[in-house]
Amino acid sequence: MVRRVLITGGAGFIGSHTCLVLLEQGHELVVLDNFDNSSPEALRRVQELAGSTQLNLVEGDVRDPSAVDQAFSAAGTVDGVIHFAGLKAVEESVSDPLHYWDVNVNGSRVLAAAMDRHGCRTLVFSSTSTAYGKPETFPLREDMPTAPVNPYAETKVAVEQMLTALCRSGSWQVACLRYFNPVGAHPSGRIGEDPMGIPNNLFPFMTQVAAGRRDRLLIFGQDYPTPDGTCIRDYLHVMDLAEAHGMALEHLWERTTPDPLTLNIGTGRGLSVLEMVRGFEQATGLTIPLEFVGRRPGDVPRSLASPEKAQTVLGWSAHRTLEEMCRDGWSWQQGNPAGYRQNP
Numbered sequence: 001m002v003r004r005v006l007i008t009g010g011a012g013f014i015g016s017h018t019c020l021v022l023l024e025q026g027h028e029l030v031v032l033d034n035f036d037n038s039s040p041e042a043l044r045r046v047q048e049l050a051g052s053t054q055l056n057l058v059e060g061d062v063r064d065p066s067a068v069d070q071a072f073s074a075a076g077t078v079d080g081v082i083h084f085a086g087l088k089a090v091e092e093s094v095s096d097p098l099h100y101w102d103v104n105v106n107g108s109r110v111l112a113a114a115m116d117r118h119g120c121r122t123l124v125f126s127s128t129s130t131a132y133g134k135p136e137t138f139p140l141r142e143d144m145p146t147a148p149v150n151p152y153a154e155t156k157v158a159v160e161q162m163l164t165a166l167c168r169s170g171s172w173q174v175a176c177l178r179y180f181n182p183v184g185a186h187p188s189g190r191i192g193e194d195p196m197g198i199p200n201n202l203f204p205f206m207t208q209v210a211a212g213r214r215d216r217l218l219i220f221g222q223d224y225p226t227p228d229g230t231c232i233r234d235y236l237h238v239m240d241l242a243e244a245h246g247m248a249l250e251h252l253w254e255r256t257t258p259d260p261l262t263l264n265i266g267t268g269r270g271l272s273v274l275e276m277v278r279g280f281e282q283a284t285g286l287t288i289p290l291e292f293v294g295r296r297p298g299d300v301p302r303s304l305a306s307p308e309k310a311q312t313v314l315g316w317s318a319h320r321t322l323e324e325m326c327r328d329g330w331s332w333q334q335g336n337p338a339g340y341r342q343n344p
């Protein structure tokens, strides 16, 4: 059944891959994005890949009620909303917490109020595994307490709480997806992650080293209580994550339970920094020059999802391999050395 979906932040890394999945499923999309951290070129390529022009773009800020209203009007009726628009840099959230509360929390509040006005109460929200803070027991399950340790994670937990209250107030269907570490790109290499400036995250930094844009990868900490001393994360292919959004929406459209649905979206397999680097080298035949440096403040030694609930409730599980994450991420980097900016 063709549905109309409003996607905030649809031009970003995860949003663009999700738009592609939904267009390929035949849905009609309206994207609201202010291009704070993305380019309209991503959406042009998404439509090219999908062979569909059923994507309407409204350039605007999710904190601006009139821009959100405009997005609803552009759609006619909206059957569901996926809310990606937000900020995600932990360090920046420490130096400028008010900006994070404004964009992430106030933006979500403005969006939810507009949804209410327009009679659409089905929402998938981008949450984060950092909601769990610094846990000691693994894998992480959704019924474990949240304990955010930085303003970024605090804002995501605050939005989860706001959405829980909305669900209790009646007639909302909400899924909070707690993403682990999405990496890679669409296998075409046409869309991918396009960080501005120096990447904060391991994967895009590593692909830029592979491309010769940076001379070596700094590994932050070799003295963690893990088998090789480097931190462990649950990396998943961005296409697996994109598909989870389509499945979450389908589920919400059928669901009647009033509570919000909170789901981990990860693989359940942990990889150390060194294992990720070795996996990339194996998949691409390249060598990544490395340097071990001190720990990065705020890093947790380990993060690992229990993906069981997403499997049970949605029938979703990550099925793409580390090799595919590395191969697809590298093909995006090789084809687009300067991201979208080089190929307007």
Ligand code: NAD
Pocket (backbone or CB within 6 Å): 008, 009, 010, 011, 012, 013, 014, 015, 032, 033, 034, 035, 036, 037, 038, 039, 060, 061, 062, 063, 083, 084, 085, 086, 087, 088, 103, 107, 126, 127, 128, 129, 179, 180, 181, 182
């Ligand atoms: P991204 O920066 O690539 O995408 C975010 C998109 O939102 C961009 O297109 C940006 O221009 C847009 N945007 C930002 N502020 C906006 C505003 N005020 N109004 C309208 N549009 C705005 O990030 P991403 O990696 O695709 O992440 C998407 C969402 O998932 C974010 O909310 C992020 O916090 C969350 N998340 C990401 C990760 C990750 O590892 N990438 C992990 C957990 C959660």
Ligand code: UDP
Pocket (backbone or CB within 6 Å): 181, 200, 201, 202, 203, 205, 217, 218, 219, 220, 221, 230, 231, 232, 233, 273, 296, 299, 303
């Ligand atoms: N990391 C690293 N060098 C980098 C970037 C990241 O060694 O240039 C490490 C980081 O310390 C962490 C892991 O890689 O242990 C994943 O970091 P990322 O920022 O990608 O994800 P997050 O820590 O937010 O889960």
